[in-house]
Amino acid sequence: MAKVDSSLVADLPLFAGLSTADLDAILSEARSVRVAKNSPVFEQGEEAHSFFVLLHGHVRASKATPAGEQIIVRYVATGETFGVAKAIGLQRYPATATAVDDSVVLAWPSGAWPRLVEKFPALAANTLQTVGARLQESHTRVMEMSTEQVEKRIAHALLRLVKQSGRKVEHGIEIDFPISRQDIAQMTGTTLHTVSRTLSAWEGKGLVESSRQKIVVIEPHKLFMLAEENPEAGSSFKP
Amino acid sequence: MAKVDSSLVADLPLFAGLSTADLDAILSEARSVRVAKNSPVFEQGEEAHSFFVLLHGHVRASKATPAGEQIIVRYVATGETFGVAKAIGLQRYPATATAVDDSVVLAWPSGAWPRLVEKFPALAANTLQTVGARLQESHTRVMEMSTEQVEKRIAHALLRLVKQSGRKVEHGIEIDFPISRQDIAQMTGTTLHTVSRTLSAWEGKGLVESSRQKIVVIEPHKLFMLAEENPEAGSSFKP
DNA sequence: CCGGCGGGTTGCGCCAGCGCAAATTCAGGC
DNA sequence: GCCTGAATTTGCGCTGGCGCAACCCGCCGG
Numbered sequence: 001m002a003k004v005d006s007s008l009v010a011d012l013p014l015f016a017g018l019s020t021a022d023l024d025a026i027l028s029e030a031r032s033v034r035v036a037k038n039s040p041v042f043e044q045g046e047e048a049h050s051f052f053v054l055l056h057g058h059v060r061a062s063k064a065t066p067a068g069e070q071i072i073v074r075y076v077a078t079g080e081t082f083g084v085a086k087a088i089g090l091q092r093y094p095a096t097a098t099a100v101d102d103s104v105v106l107a108w109p110s111g112a113w114p115r116l117v118e119k120f121p122a123l124a125a126n127t128l129q130t131v132g133a134r135l136q137e138s139h140t141r142v143m144e145m146s147t148e149q150v151e152k153r154i155a156h157a158l159l160r161l162v163k164q165s166g167r168k169v170e171h172g173i174e175i176d177f178p179i180s181r182q183d184i185a186q187m188t189g190t191t192l193h194t195v196s197r198t199l200s201a202w203e204g205k206g207l208v209e210s211s212r213q214k215i216v217v218i219e220p221h222k223l224f225m226l227a228e229e230n231p232e233a234g235s236s237f238k239p
Numbered sequence: 240m241a242k243v244d245s246s247l248v249a250d251l252p253l254f255a256g257l258s259t260a261d262l263d264a265i266l267s268e269a270r271s272v273r274v275a276k277n278s279p280v281f282e283q284g285e286e287a288h289s290f291f292v293l294l295h296g297h298v299r300a301s302k303a304t305p306a307g308e309q310i311i312v313r314y315v316a317t318g319e320t321f322g323v324a325k326a327i328g329l330q331r332y333p334a335t336a337t338a339v340d341d342s343v344v345l346a347w348p349s350g351a352w353p354r355l356v357e358k359f360p361a362l363a364a365n366t367l368q369t370v371g372a373r374l375q376e377s378h379t380r381v382m383e384m385s386t387e388q389v390e391k392r393i394a395h396a397l398l399r400l401v402k403q404s405g406r407k408v409e410h411g412i413e414i415d416f417p418i419s420r421q422d423i424a425q426m427t428g429t430t431l432h433t434v435s436r437t438l439s440a441w442e443g444k445g446l447v448e449s450s451r452q453k454i455v456v457i458e459p460h461k462l463f464m465l466a467e468e469n470p471e472a473g474s475s476f477k478p
Numbered sequence: 479c480c481g482g483c484g485g486g487t488t489g490c491g492c493c494a495g496c497g498c499a500a501a502t503t504c505a506g507g508c
Numbered sequence: 509g510c511c512t513g514a515a516t517t518t519g520c521g522c523t524g525g526c527g528c529a530a531c532c533c534g535c536c537g538g
Contacts, residue, residue: 063378067469069386073378088371094378117364124363125356131370132327138377139302139312139333145384146428147308150525181486189385194525196487212485212534230306389495419515433495435517451504451515480538487532496524502517508510 004032012079017122026116030106041097041105048085048093050107054078057103058177063095072186077164081130086110100177145189153188154198155227162217171218178213243271251318256361265355269345280336280344287324287332289346293317296342297416302334311425316403320369325349339416384428392427393437394466401456410457417452
């Protein structure tokens with residue numbers, strides 16, 4: 001099994017407050033696994049055999065409704081923990097995790113979790129913070145879906161992606177993994193048609209540039225203003 | 240300070256796996272507080288001074304958008320933990336908690352959390368499960384808002400309320416605390432008008448009976464079928 | 479170099495549900 | 509018993525965004 005250098009992961013939130021020795025002990029139980037682009041790490045409904053840390057690449061967590069429609073729960077960025085189903089009391093994964101780029105994950109058997117937590121309680125505390133942060137994000141999403149129009153929701157989603165996984169390029173900031181209109185639709189609760197129209201309009205205004213599975217935000221600040229602006233703001237008066 | 244009998248709370252998920260002695264030690268740090276109907280337990284943005292367990296009554300957790308609109312995050316039922324902001328790494332409460340009925344809460348100072356967790360690691364593990372469960376619920380809500388029409392969302396919300404806080408009455412199951420059309424609208428991302436129309440229609444079909452701040456579900460099963468039914472189901476073919 | 483296919487774009491018509499407004503009802507307080 | 513205000517109901521018109529359908533484009537494999 002490939003050894004993992006503890007210095008690579010020492011700064012991850014999951015391992016906050018642990019000594020190097022502790023970290024080595026924990027890492028000794030992990031395997032490092034390569035996941036090819038578009039391959040699943042695990043699938044919704046499957047026995048939650050492992051939990052993971054993403055070392056390299058990008059992973060999409062998606063959830064299928066009983067009726068068969070899909071939504072995207074989140075994109076996992078490098079260094080984040082995912083698949084912690086057992087830790088939150090689930091026997092099966094509640095979502096599917098798919099690599100959207102060639103990726104590398106660290107995997108621990110779920111069975112190791114209770115033992116690790118007992119020996120290193122900081123793991124539970126750290127995971128609690130992570131899960132708490134996700135809960136906040138999910139609530140934010142519910143708020144946006146309840147109160148904002150589609151264009152703003154898309155703007156917010158894009159800004160979040162840029163913040164989380166933006167890569168500086170020539171003319172702006174590019175989202176650092178392949179993402180389709182359909183994906184954005186599934187993140188914002190709309191259709192790929194509407195996303196396409198919206199991006200086209202923004203492209204016309206010079207806010208973004210996009211092509212297949214690729215989006216570059218040219219004017220993050222203008223996009224931000226669009227996302228935040230008050231729809232009332234004195235736009236309605238007749239000359 | 241009023242003493243709390245440990246037998247009253249021994250079965251709560253938060254205290255799973257703790258001995259009676261441990262429980263007494265933990266309870267000795269709590270105060271019991273009465274909160275009058277329509278009074279806040281804490282408010283969004285306020286310093287997270289305490290965390291709570293609801294002993295009696297019902298509490299609504301709501302969140303205001305930057306633009307000033309409100310959504311309802313959830314209703315807290317008896318025995319549930321809430322206000323655990325500090326435990327998930329927040330300095331301030333992310334939402335407002337309001338008693339919707341005369342209620343009684345147990346309150347611990349947030350400062351006690353790290354010490355309690357150190358001494359009783361089960362607290363962290365139990366809270367992790369609770370927060371994880373809420374994350375699942377929130378994801379379910381996102382899925383519903385993304386893929387379901389308003390009527391089904393309202394049906395699902397009602398069924399959840401009935402399950403969580405239903406009280407058997409003469410003709411059906413009543414939601415055991417005052418809840419307005421507006422409240423349901425804020426839970427499902429719609430308007431009070433649409434909720435009103437929907438409930439009126441259901442009342443016409445004998446599924447529910449409702450009046451001011453009161454809803455009785457007469458036919459839970461029919462409501463469930465309505466919530467789950469496939470809109471496609473062979474209704475559209477041309478001869 | 480070619481063909482096919484997975485994305486992406488765009489025009490068109492429609493409708494669920496919203497916004498507005500007015501009327502009605504009910505629960506308390508006085 | 510009356511008054512007030514909050515909660516609810518309901519009609520009406522409008523529109524954001526969806527569904528459909530046709531079409532385009534660029535990448536990849538052969």
